[in-house]
Amino acid sequence: MPDKKVTGLHELYAQDPVEADKQLWGRTSDPVTRRGFLQKSALTALSMALGSQMVFAEHFPAGMIPAGLANSDLPFSLPGKRAGLVVLNDKPINAETPPHLLDDELTPNDLFFVRNNGIPPQDIDVSSWTLTIEGESAQQKKTYSLAELKSTFENVTYNLTLECGGNGRSEFNPPAKGNQWSTGAVGCAAWTGVRLRDVLQDAGVKSDAVYVAYYGKDTHLSGEADKVVISRGVPIKKAMEEESLIAWAMNGQDIPLLNGYPLRLVFGGFPASCSGKWLSKIVIRDRVHDGPKMTGQSYRVPCKPVAPGTKVPDDEMCIIEKMPVKSLITYPKTGAMIKRAARLPIRGKAWTSAARIKTVEYSIDFGSSWNPCNVKVPTNRYGWQGFFASVSFPKTGYYEVWVRATDIKGNAQPMLLPGWNPRGYLNNACHRIAVKVS
Amino acid sequence: MSVRPNLLGALLAILNLALIIFVGAFLYLLFGDNLVETYRNQPVPMDQATYRSAGGRNSVDAEEEIVNGIHVQSGLIYAEGFDIVRGNCTACHSAKLVTQNRATREGWTDMIRWMQAKQGLWDLGKNESVILDYLATNYAPEDIGRRANINVEEIEWYLLDLEE
Numbered sequence: 272m273p274d275k276k277v278t279g280l281h282e283l284y285a286q287d288p289v290e291a292d293k294q295l296w297g298r299t300s301d302p303v304t305r306r307g308f309l310q311k312s313a314l315t316a317l318s319m320a321l322g323s324q325m326v327f328a329e330h331f332p333a334g335m336i337p338a339g340l341a342n343s344d345l346p347f348s349l350p351g352k353r354a355g356l357v358v359l360n361d362k363p364i365n366a367e368t369p370p371h372l373l374d375d376e377l378t379p380n381d382l383f384f385v386r387n388n389g390i391p392p393q394d395i396d397v398s399s400w401t402l403t404i405e406g407e408s409a410q411q412k413k414t415y416s417l418a419e420l421k422s423t424f425e426n427v428t429y430n431l432t433l434e435c436g437g438n439g440r441s442e443f444n445p446p447a448k449g450n451q452w453s454t455g456a457v458g459c460a461a462w463t464g465v466r467l468r469d470v471l472q473d474a475g476v477k478s479d480a481v482y483v484a485y486y487g488k489d490t491h492l493s494g495e496a497d498k499v500v501i502s503r504g505v506p507i508k509k510a511m512e513e514e515s516l517i518a519w520a521m522n523g524q525d526i527p528l529l530n531g532y533p534l535r536l537v538f539g540g541f542p543a544s545c546s547g548k549w550l551s552k553i554v555i556r557d558r559v560h561d562g563p564k565m566t567g568q569s570y571r572v573p574c575k576p577v578a579p580g581t582k583v584p585d586d587e588m589c590i591i592e593k594m595p596v597k598s599l600i601t602y603p604k605t606g607a608m609i610k611r612a613a614r615l616p617i618r619g620k621a622w623t624s625a626a627r628i629k630t631v632e633y634s635i636d637f638g639s640s641w642n643p644c645n646v647k648v649p650t651n652r653y654g655w656q657g658f659f660a661s662v663s664f665p666k667t668g669y670y671e672v673w674v675r676a677t678d679i680k681g682n683a684q685p686m687l688l689p690g691w692n693p694r695g696y697l698n699n700a701c702h703r704i705a706v707k708v709s
Numbered sequence: 710m711s712v713r714p715n716l717l718g719a720l721l722a723i724l725n726l727a728l729i730i731f732v733g734a735f736l737y738l739l740f741g742d743n744l745v746e747t748y749r750n751q752p753v754p755m756d757q758a759t760y761r762s763a764g765g766r767n768s769v770d771a772e773e774e775i776v777n778g779i780h781v782q783s784g785l786i787y788a789e790g791f792d793i794v795r796g797n798c799t800a801c802h803s804a805k806l807v808t809q810n811r812a813t814r815e816g817w818t819d820m821i822r823w824m825q826a827k828q829g830l831w832d833l834g835k836n837e838s839v840i841l842d843y844l845a846t847n848y849a850p851e852d853i854g855r856r857a858n859i860n861v862e863e864i865e866w867y868l869l870d871l872e873e
Contacts, residue, residue: 358805360802360809361804361805361807362801362802362803369873441809444850444852444853444854444855446810446811446812446817448810449810450806450809450820451809491829492801493828493829497828560731567827605859606864606865606867607866607867607868607869608868608869609871610871612873613872613873615871616871671859671863686856687855688855688856703859705859705861705864707866
């Protein structure tokens, strides 16, 4: 790629990221027929800007990013996503949001992390998209079009936090296999859709129902057409919660393709892998669901605590249900150098699977003393809560600001890594930033 | 002198030549691969510290470019076994799934078994030990304790102007 063009792209982006996004990705087209960034016009515009039409035209529709591009520091190496996301994996696409880009009250769609197991479906036709309810504990098999879902059931919006069960995996020792998430496999958006329970009850739920699970339209990396990528679910009790959604909108817009367009499940407080994307089928099971990534060691932790590095047999691994209390400092970005006389404002987000966050505290002396932050009231359960404080430093030097959240049940974040587990799930250790005072 | 001995000599020469060519071809078919392998440039293994700082953030056109011991396009360390690892692993998934992970030989073996059981990975045959050698050597775990220090070297320090 000629350097000149790339710089131009950077400049365009630096001037006005939102506008650049619009121009290059064509994200403002017809809401009904649009296929988001897959649109040809958007592709052409981007290819022209890159000055390398062939590379992109060939690889883009396949849902893969050429490694040369994914590894470069080009802005938006991911379709529909803003510059600054850290790409951990480009086949399947996995990208996380650095903490300082999670400062918005709700995470913008183009900053929301991506955790894909397979390849997103292509050529999505919203008008023919359907959702089928079936399974041993369904009273009947019933299929709904998107339009029927929207018109038959009450439309609701909730702020719901989604966090990957493996968020924070990179810190575990001995290391766990999988995508090495640091802190950014989390986001909170306003999700609009219908309540899962309304749809389940419309189809009819037998009294022996145990689990509710999903199937989506993504395809397996191996290319085998019939191989299911991932099919997970939640206990019937969770499915019946007021905030458990079948959603088609995120922050008032279509859900980005990489996040499940046009339809997905959203369960706050559970590992995000339960919230199936490109949703086409829901099964009501009379047993614990046994789809891919539901069994074995996937999304499971030892039923009883184990020493670091222990091999745990499958039958001693238990399914993760609740995500732990956690928080992030979203302002300032780590590495701030400030003057001694100034007070440093800090901001962040805290979330839990319990009813709400009770307190958030900060420490500048590695936990010897803690000071309270102001915590905002949540709009609803499972939505993250903003917090803020003003920090002063006793003398010049190197500091770390650590933050610790405690939820209404009294669960608090550890400063060290929590219990080691073979797959590296549920790391909710305190987040910290580095600050120099001169 | 008649023409005969000359003709015989020429005939013998042709036969000899044919024999030499035949034997040469035979030997090449037998040992050629090993011979070529001997003269090929061998990848030079490198130490961990060097590749960590290299990072794999470069954007390059050439598919086969090696910078600081890293195969730029894939981000994989260019060392013994590289070709076989790239051929088998990146057929299905990104090389980033290799480069971001660390494990012992046993740990890497477990991952291969899991991919074979769940993800449709084929029997790797005699390549398996080459792949495991490569992974266990180049992507071995480090002991980072119960909580690593903030990596101060990696932080981009910036001036934050605040009202006093």
